[in-house]
Amino acid sequence: MQTSRLLVFSLFLCVSILSAQQPKKLSSSEIFESVQKLNVLASVLYIAAHPDDENTRLISYMSNQMKARTAYLSLTRGDGGQNLIGPELRELLGLIRSQELVAARRIDGGEQLFTRANDFGFSKHPDETLSIWNKNEVLSDVVWAIRTFKPDIIINRFDHRTAGQTHGHHTASAMLGMQAFDLANDKNKFPNQLQYTSTWQPKRIFFNTSWWFYGNQEDFDAADKSNMITFDVGMYYPLKGTSNNEVAALASSQHLSQGFGRMSDRGSQQEYIELLEGDALKNNTNIFEGIDTSWNRIEGGKAIGAVLNQVEANFNFNNPSEHLPQLVEAYQLLQKVEDTHWKTIKSDELLNLIEASAGLYLEATSRDASACPGEKVKLNLEVINRSNANITLKSLQILDTSDKLTIQKNLIANNKFNYNLETTIHPEANYTSAYWLLNEGTLGMYNVKDQTQIGQPLSTPALQVQFIMDIDDVELTFNKPVVYRYAKPEKGELYQPFEILPPATVRMSNRVVIFNTGESKQIEVTVKAHTNNASGTLSLIHPEGWVISPNSYSFEIENKNDANNFVFSVQPPKAQSEGFIVPIATIGSREFTKEVVEINYSHIPFQTVLLPSQTKVVRLDIQKRGNSIGYIEGAGDVVPESLRQIGYEVSIIKPEDINPDYLAEFDAIVVGIRAYNTIEALKFKQNDLLNYVANGGNLIVQYNTSRGVLVDNLAPYNLKLSRDRVTDETSDVRFVNPEHPVLNVPNKITKADFSNWTQERGLYFPDEWAKEFTPVLSMNDPNESPKEGSLLVAPYGKGYYVYTGLSFFREFPEGVSGAYRLFANMLSLGKTTAD
Ligand SMILES: [Zn+2]
Numbered sequence: 001m002q003t004s005r006l007l008v009f010s011l012f013l014c015v016s017i018l019s020a021q022q023p024k025k026l027s028s029s030e031i032f033e034s035v036q037k038l039n040v041l042a043s044v045l046y047i048a049a050h051p052d053d054e055n056t057r058l059i060s061y062m063s064n065q066m067k068a069r070t071a072y073l074s075l076t077r078g079d080g081g082q083n084l085i086g087p088e089l090r091e092l093l094g095l096i097r098s099q100e101l102v103a104a105r106r107i108d109g110g111e112q113l114f115t116r117a118n119d120f121g122f123s124k125h126p127d128e129t130l131s132i133w134n135k136n137e138v139l140s141d142v143v144w145a146i147r148t149f150k151p152d153i154i155i156n157r158f159d160h161r162t163a164g165q166t167h168g169h170h171t172a173s174a175m176l177g178m179q180a181f182d183l184a185n186d187k188n189k190f191p192n193q194l195q196y197t198s199t200w201q202p203k204r205i206f207f208n209t210s211w212w213f214y215g216n217q218e219d220f221d222a223a224d225k226s227n228m229i230t231f232d233v234g235m236y237y238p239l240k241g242t243s244n245n246e247v248a249a250l251a252s253s254q255h256l257s258q259g260f261g262r263m264s265d266r267g268s269q270q271e272y273i274e275l276l277e278g279d280a281l282k283n284n285t286n287i288f289e290g291i292d293t294s295w296n297r298i299e300g301g302k303a304i305g306a307v308l309n310q311v312e313a314n315f316n317f318n319n320p321s322e323h324l325p326q327l328v329e330a331y332q333l334l335q336k337v338e339d340t341h342w343k344t345i346k347s348d349e350l351l352n353l354i355e356a357s358a359g360l361y362l363e364a365t366s367r368d369a370s371a372c373p374g375e376k377v378k379l380n381l382e383v384i385n386r387s388n389a390n391i392t393l394k395s396l397q398i399l400d401t402s403d404k405l406t407i408q409k410n411l412i413a414n415n416k417f418n419y420n421l422e423t424t425i426h427p428e429a430n431y432t433s434a435y436w437l438l439n440e441g442t443l444g445m446y447n448v449k450d451q452t453q454i455g456q457p458l459s460t461p462a463l464q465v466q467f468i469m470d471i472d473d474v475e476l477t478f479n480k481p482v483v484y485r486y487a488k489p490e491k492g493e494l495y496q497p498f499e500i501l502p503p504a505t506v507r508m509s510n511r512v513v514i515f516n517t518g519e520s521k522q523i524e525v526t527v528k529a530h531t532n533n534a535s536g537t538l539s540l541i542h543p544e545g546w547v548i549s550p551n552s553y554s555f556e557i558e559n560k561n562d563a564n565n566f567v568f569s570v571q572p573p574k575a576q577s578e579g580f581i582v583p584i585a586t587i588g589s590r591e592f593t594k595e596v597v598e599i600n601y602s603h604i605p606f607q608t609v610l611l612p613s614q615t616k617v618v619r620l621d622i623q624k625r626g627n628s629i630g631y632i633e634g635a636g637d638v639v640p641e642s643l644r645q646i647g648y649e650v651s652i653i654k655p656e657d658i659n660p661d662y663l664a665e666f667d668a669i670v671v672g673i674r675a676y677n678t679i680e681a682l683k684f685k686q687n688d689l690l691n692y693v694a695n696g697g698n699l700i701v702q703y704n705t706s707r708g709v710l711v712d713n714l715a716p717y718n719l720k721l722s723r724d725r726v727t728d729e730t731s732d733v734r735f736v737n738p739e740h741p742v743l744n745v746p747n748k749i750t751k752a753d754f755s756n757w758t759q760e761r762g763l764y765f766p767d768e769w770a771k772e773f774t775p776v777l778s779m780n781d782p783n784e785s786p787k788e789g790s791l792l793v794a795p796y797g798k799g800y801y802v803y804t805g806l807s808f809f810r811e812f813p814e815g816v817s818g819a820y821r822l823f824a825n826m827l828s829l830g831k832t833t834a835d
Contacts, residue, residue, distance in 0.1 A: 324357055
């Protein structure tokens with residue numbers, strides 16, 4: 001039982017990483033490198049917190065120079081980051097960043113692992129991090145990674161001794177790495193894991209240090225390095241025609257959503273690792289000291305090594321298929337080995353090598369990109385042997401089904417065979433989606449119920465085909481995911497994973513709809529069919545007191561992938577109220593409430609995600625003064641759309657169009673987040689903006705980072721930005737100037753307006769300001785001093801200048817009513833009449 005489970009676990013790891021890419025076709029130099037790697041039985045686990053924390057130079061060095069099996073364990077999937085390439089945030093960004101990590105590993109030769117920890121956003125201290133994550137669950141997952149991957153060596157990216165000096169997730173990753181190093185070999189710790197794997201004690205744990213952790217190069221040069229190992233990771237790889245640094249640059253450039261595209265670099269470069277725990281090193285050169293990393297490491301391995309070392313020593317670059325008899329012999333010997341861990345890993349490596357050496361091309365494609373549970377799927381299976389080896393195709397079988405073709409065909413060199421195979425998707429089959437998003441989690445944790453899925457980078461392919469063949473009379477099974485293959489004239493050949501989708505998905509046109517009056521609004525709902533002839537009814541679930549008409553629509557969609565739109569009228573209640581509207585498509589007796597979201601970028605595989613579909617509706621009790629708002633865009637936020645929702649007329653002002661006459665048309669001007677960090681042209685327009693205030697306008701400036709402000713005169717009076725932030729979105733908000741108009745006119749702001757805020761209160765608050773500014777609010781994170789710079793108002797000439805680091809850009813898209821009411825007051829400052 002244990003063996004077969006382990007085997008499935010590892011195969012799935014391999015297949016899922018490769019699915020839906022152009023199949024990797026190894027050249028003979030790559031085949032040779034794989035033989036070299038096959039002959040090394042060593043492993044390294046690198047641990048950090050986020051996608052993009054990892055040092056790709058070191059991962060590539062371990063994988064390509066040391067030939068060790070190398071994995072990066074990223075505790076999170078990076079949901080809390082920014083997205084520089086598209087609109088996806090939170091879980092969708094986490095999915096993109098998971099794929100970017102897998103793409104990076106495809107280049108640097110590593111493997112990718114995760115825990116269930118969710119990147120909930122910036123965290124100042126590991127204590128806070130570990131209270132929002134479920135510390136025990138994340139520790140369990142790090143132990144699980146160690147027990148299943150069984151690293152000889154662990155390398156932490158961050159220093160576990162520096163709490164509070166970097167992102168709390170970073171320090172927490174190092175602290176958990178240290179703890180798991182001590183616990184993974186204790187059978188009394190997380191014993192439920194031991195039905196699937198065994199305990200494991202890594203030999204050593206290191207910290208991947210550098211000058212950066214010492215503040216500057218001089219301090220690092222002067223530091224005691226007696227406990228450190230250093231090596232040059234700048235080597236050139238003639239077999240690749242590139243150097244380690246170039247591989248590393250290409251790998252880290254996969255983090256495009258984080259703006260990590262970078263130039264490659266060449267030449268000698270030192271890396272340092274500091275021994276934290278484990279066996280001391282006699283001579284500080286070999287991190288694997290005391291570990292036999294040859295085939296002799298495992299019982300029965302000596303004979304396998306004898307065969308494979310010969311292949312390496314006498315490798316035929318012109319015709320690698322010459323080595324097939326030895327590779328097949330080694331595979332046979334390996335099946336008799338008792339060590340299930342290395343047997344599984346090396347069997348996979350050998351199968352890949354045999355396939356590549358024979359020039360075998362095995363592919364399973366579907367006629368359609370997707371199908372629904374219960375539907376028939378037609379597959380085309382291509383098999384070709386491009387060597388003179390004696391290979392017989394015995395059968396083709398769809399994994400986990402009885403759908404099978406018995407063939408018994410000798411694969412004559414370079415003759416292509418195509419087979420058709422039909423299968424029916426299991427009526428209860430799971431839909432294709434990111435496995436960690438299937439169950440609702442918490443702020444700090446994903447909810448994954450199946451222990452064997454924990455750690456896996458991506459979901460298992462929906463369908464897999466087994467190609468069973470005899471090579472030199474030894475039966476070998478090659479598993480391939482079913483893919484959808486097509487070509488676009490402007491892009492060439494493209495692959496995407498075959499997916500299982502529900503017959504219908506539903507999408508709301510808006511995430512949030514704000515009702516600032518009692519008038520009804522129209523909401524559009526889209527039904528998309530993923531099968532032919534989808535027919536049923538569409539209705540909306542809504543909060544009490546809200547009136548929806550009509551009650552339902554019937555839909556009939558003839559063609560798969562077509563969609564129909566339906567418009568409902570939504571009437572809000574008279575009093576302030578909020579809730580969710582959820583669309584339901586009913587087909588027969590089944591209800592479908594999910595939206596399908598496509599993730600489509602060229603550096604990662606195409607994929608879809610199923611997410612709950614809903615719209616938050618908010619009936620606001622809100623008064624406004626002034627109507628016409630000018631908006632200067634910064635790094636991008638949804639504040640303009642949000643202000644339009646509450647009835648303002650919002651015009652986007654291009655920096656080059658700013659002039660006194662144009663500005664005078666607006667009742668207020670709002671500056672987008674980080675505009676003074678990102679919009680160079682504002683340098684020359686700041687005087688116009690301040691004069692606009694002097695002449696009676698309101699200027700509202702949202703947060704900018706304290707570093708890299710492009711203007712000298714951010715405000716009409718002295719104002720110094722700092723890194724003060726309040727990350728606890730539930731922190732108490734005190735009114736230090738309760739009589740100030742911004743808290744009273746036209747909307748009376750109370751503590752209730754600061755409830756249900758999301759992610760944080762605000763960031764980069766000023767910590768010094770001229771006496772002309774009135775601080776309005778005071779707030780702080782636990783155990784910190786009160787911060788009064790979140791909302792500062794100063795009269796200037798006939799108008800008002802407002803600087804606010806409050807996170808309106810996060811609150812508006814979540815429909816947080818208090819944020820809208822406070823913003824309306826900022827826009828109304830000094831104005832006496834409605835509209
Ligand atoms: Zn990080």
